[in-house]
Amino acid sequence: MNPTETAVASLPxxxxxxxxxxxxxxxxxxxxxxxxxxxxxxxxxSVEEVQLIASTLLKHRVPIVPQGxxxxxxxxxxxxxxxxxxxxSLERLNKVREVDAGNLxxxxxxxxxxxxxxxxxxxKDLLFPLSLGSQxxxxxxxNISTNAGGIAVIKYGMTRDIVLGLEVVLPDGSLLTDLSPxxxxxxxxxxxxxxxxxxxxxxxxxxASLKLARKPRTIVTAFLAIxxxxxxxxxxxxxxxxxxxxxxxxxxxxxxxxxxxxxxxxSLRHPLAAPSEHYVLLEAATSSHLLxxxxxxxxxxxxLMIEGLVVDGAVASSEEQRNHFWHLRENIPEGEVLxxxxxxxxxxxxxxxxxxxxxxxxxxxxxxxPDSILSIYGHVGDGNVHFNVVPPANAVPSEFKKKFELTxxxxxxxxxxxxxxxxxxxxxxxxxxxxLLAKYGNATKVATMKKIxxxxxxxxxxxxxxxxAPS
Numbered sequence: 001m002n003p004t005e006t007a008v009a010s011l012p013x014x015x016x017x018x019x020x021x022x023x024x025x026x027x028x029x030x031x032x033x034x035x036x037x038x039x040x041x042x043x044x045x046s047v048e049e050v051q052l053i054a055s056t057l058l059k060h061r062v063p064i065v066p067q068g069x070x071x072x073x074x075x076x077x078x079x080x081x082x083x084x085x086x087x088x089s090l091e092r093l094n095k096v097r098e099v100d101a102g103n104l105x106x107x108x109x110x111x112x113x114x115x116x117x118x119x120x121x122x123x124k125d126l127l128f129p130l131s132l133g134s135q136x137x138x139x140x141x142x143n144i145s146t147n148a149g150g151i152a153v154i155k156y157g158m159t160r161d162i163v164l165g166l167e168v169v170l171p172d173g174s175l176l177t178d179l180s181p182x183x184x185x186x187x188x189x190x191x192x193x194x195x196x197x198x199x200x201x202x203x204x205x206x207x208a209s210l211k212l213a214r215k216p217r218t219i220v221t222a223f224l225a226i227x228x229x230x231x232x233x234x235x236x237x238x239x240x241x242x243x244x245x246x247x248x249x250x251x252x253x254x255x256x257x258x259x260x261x262x263x264x265x266x267s268l269r270h271p272l273a274a275p276s277e278h279y280v281l282l283e284a285a286t287s288s289h290l291l292x293x294x295x296x297x298x299x300x301x302x303x304l305m306i307e308g309l310v311v312d313g314a315v316a317s318s319e320e321q322r323n324h325f326w327h328l329r330e331n332i333p334e335g336e337v338l339x340x341x342x343x344x345x346x347x348x349x350x351x352x353x354x355x356x357x358x359x360x361x362x363x364x365x366x367x368x369x370p371d372s373i374l375s376i377y378g379h380v381g382d383g384n385v386h387f388n389v390v391p392p393a394n395a396v397p398s399e400f401k402k403k404f405e406l407t408x409x410x411x412x413x414x415x416x417x418x419x420x421x422x423x424x425x426x427x428x429x430x431x432x433x434x435x436l437l438a439k440y441g442n443a444t445k446v447a448t449m450k451k452i453x454x455x456x457x458x459x460x461x462x463x464x465x466x467x468x469a470p471s
Contacts, residue, residue: 004084007060008040015049017041026067026087029075036079041087047206053088055173063461064088066200068142071134074430076199076466090141093206096120104212105164105181110141110205126212129156133330141205147197149426154381155248166192167207171457181209199428200463202456216285220297221322225276225312230355232380235309242300243284246293250381251281251329257375261335271325272312281329332377340397342375342388343404345412348425351383357419361387361412368408384425429467
């Protein structure tokens, strides 16, 4: 037997999957752009079994690929094609260990589905604020490992901001237990932060303590047609001031993005009477029964329409209408897939420069690839723009995307860098953005990351080839 077979054979058979038909779903990334190979998938039932796996595979020099819900956009949870790496799925570690309503915190296993945590908080009249389009399948361990963003960052921050404590199995099998749900604990290095956004390259997250918020009593949602994309920063500022910082989501949707979806999903209806080039989906919420955010938002919209900044709009009058607004926004990526897929640029820009960037980047693309279809949307309230490009109808999608990535994408990233932005707002690095990190990343930071990797994982067997380029 080879080292992989020997290592796997020494583990409890109840946690080992060898059937390649079952394994197939674990070795292809979420976007189906990359397929790897593995001899086995390991599905531990406890933290102790994760420790056993780590120590055993290290002993036999077998690389590990930790995997949550396998929803990474950057192939961070996908094994390579050598077949030498073993996938460790956290799906069976799925218990909510504690909900402490008085402390506004919960402690959970890493394999919990995100929507399950929403339900657990809701049952206690609370809110777990991380919200993503993939929340029915993504796991909280993966969310933490990628420092996921989502639609409510403007109010609650990135995943990093809602993690109070972590439990992590280190590459040698030892257990780092730092699950205390304290908000103040200034007792040395905040070691847990190393593992947030590390994409499983420093250890396997098995548990987390997380912040909760009080469940909103009032939610107001509006779908607006705006006159000029350059006014996005001003609109956001006005919305925050009128509602007393109660804005929880501020999403931009371009006309192309919406129409790509509606053209393929004819059962969906347009939210407004007439089309517009630019839309904003805005939501405000409060847990107070005294604050009238509905009145504040109505006053804001009346003023913006008088000024001509908003040309049309609808405020959701029912939960059904609110859900329809959000269904449109959350399925924009599906619209791209149904039209041949897209070249994705997960961009982060200062909110003050958003409108200018969108205008400049759009002109850059249309000058260099005039047949391209721009699909621009995103969480612009926190500066995150998904600046995506869809192939024209007469193009071969795979050929178009390959050429665009080689010729035009570098120009977009150069523009991002010149404005002080980031090429990776929320998707992470994985293996597919290593070249971008090498080109645009801060050299000292990248060198420091390598030192941390070498210190915690000296053999380099923990999710190799992701985030930190191999030596």
